[in-house]
Amino acid sequence: MGLVSKDRLRAKLKNGDTTVRVLLSHPMHTGRAKNSAGELIAAEFIQDIRCWRNDVEILTMKCGTATAKNPYFSFQLVAGKAGDKISLRWVDNLGTKGLAETMVK
Template identity: 40%
Template sequence: MAEGMKIRATLQGDVADVKSLMNHIMETGLRKDAKTGKLIPAHFINQVVATLNGKTVLEAHWGAAVSKNPFLGFKVKGAKAGDKIAINTVDNNGEKISGETTVA
């Protein structure tokens, strides 16, 4: 949780290729604790919003089946060098992780 998010956006023509790595445990709620035998409560990012210069380009709802420390790659047409890409996420406990980068 502490590290947050790594995000990088590279320009290919007029398309920004965005790659991001989020630091999150993505606990499914289906796993059992080996010691106590009790289910470990679900804890996963369930909402993701990506913006280009403040305008929403991608909205996502996620289930717990997205891998631990999620990777997300997407492409945005019409981007220019220097444009700002931001990703904001919220998990099922209301905790937020966000990252921002400049298209290069």
């Protein structure tokens, strides 16, 4: 399926620290839900999310099926300055990958 570009990544300076907000666009099927025909929908969920600041890896998130649809995350980074590059990559259980990048404002 290739790269998905609907993912949103925002980073903002707030009181000297950086606040990062992530909203990924992904159905996050658990493999337990059924469609209208009563068939199970195959599992499809993000497993691994990695996050970098200026090419230094800062955070790894491992997700199970219990992560909500269109996953949302928010966290803070110590210090930082405007123009820092925040980047993020994710991989789901089927091998689909996503990439998002932003500059700190």
